[in-house]
Amino acid sequence: MQLALFDFDGTITRKDSWMDFLRFAVGPFKFILGAVLLSPVMTGYALGLISNTRLKEIGTKFFLNKWDFSKYRQIAFNYSRSRLPQLIREKALEKISWHKSRGHHVVVVTASFQDWLLDWCNKHQLDLISNVLETKNGYLTGRLKNENCHGAGKVKCITQQLDLSKYSYIYAYGDSSGDRAMFELAHENFYRIF
Numbered sequence: 001m002q003l004a005l006f007d008f009d010g011t012i013t014r015k016d017s018w019m020d021f022l023r024f025a026v027g028p029f030k031f032i033l034g035a036v037l038l039s040p041v042m043t044g045y046a047l048g049l050i051s052n053t054r055l056k057e058i059g060t061k062f063f064l065n066k067w068d069f070s071k072y073r074q075i076a077f078n079y080s081r082s083r084l085p086q087l088i089r090e091k092a093l094e095k096i097s098w099h100k101s102r103g104h105h106v107v108v109v110t111a112s113f114q115d116w117l118l119d120w121c122n123k124h125q126l127d128l129i130s131n132v133l134e135t136k137n138g139y140l141t142g143r144l145k146n147e148n149c150h151g152a153g154k155v156k157c158i159t160q161q162l163d164l165s166k167y168s169y170i171y172a173y174g175d176s177s178g179d180r181a182m183f184e185l186a187h188e189n190f191y192r193i194f
Contacts, residue, residue: 003167004099005158005182006092008110008117008130010175011192013087017112018056020087022063024079025072034062052111052178053148060133061142069135076115084120092173095194096124099171109158109182111150129157150178155185 009016023031035042041058044050050058064072099106107127108117114130121128134145149157164170164185172179172186173194183189 001167002099002102002104002169002171003162003164004096004104004106004171005109005173005186006096006106006126007174007176007179007182008108008112011173011179012089012092012096012108013084014089015087017084017087017116018059020083021076021079021112021116022059024083025075026063030063034059038062052150053144053153056111056131056148056150057143060140064133064140065142067140069138069140072133072140073115076113077119080116080119084116091194093124095173096126100125104171105167107158107162109149109154111148111154111178129161152181154178155181158182158185 006012009018022034026034038059041050041055045052045055096106105127107129108121109129110117111131114128114132117128117130129149131149132145134141134143147153147156147160158164169188170186172182172189174180174182174189175192179191183191
């Protein structure tokens with residue numbers, strides 16, 4: 001059995017789905033206002049002063065804290081059906097199909113949230129390893145329930161959910177420094193190419 005690990009944002013998609021989803025969920029006005037208010041956090045992330053995990057939690061908490069989970073799931077489902085297909089790279093789908101045609105196990109591994117990815121992955125018969133949002137009494141807290149599936153955390157998420165010893169060969173596809181740790185697991189990796 002061979003394994004193909006695909007990052008999602010920027011690899012399968014042309015842009016970051018987390019930011020795109022937030023804009024879809026809250027509307028352009030609130031999203032732009034939030035982007036302005038959160039610009040110091042974004043600058044801190046760009047300078048390496050704030051981790052990806054902290055950035056994700058601050059942004060998610062700002063926009064989605066105390067949202068009813070069922071309302072959030074419905075918006076995530078609508079996003080998955082109406083908006084997400086427009087972001088997908090045709091070459092990524094072609095490479096995924098190539099792996100599937102050879103009987104390889106294909107897994108999407110991403111720091112984006114499962115709620116808008118699960119439906120898309122099911123449609124394309126792909127397994128998913130992703131971030132999960134924490135809920136409390138049916139409402140979002142804005143925090144992650146699991147290890148952030150980014151950088152070294154991506155490797156932890158993979159090894160917790162997959163027995164890599166079962167695979168004779170591993171491919172990995174990614175587009176950012178957050179994928180480098182995942183590349184270390186692979187026999188062959190592809191950085192911004194298919």
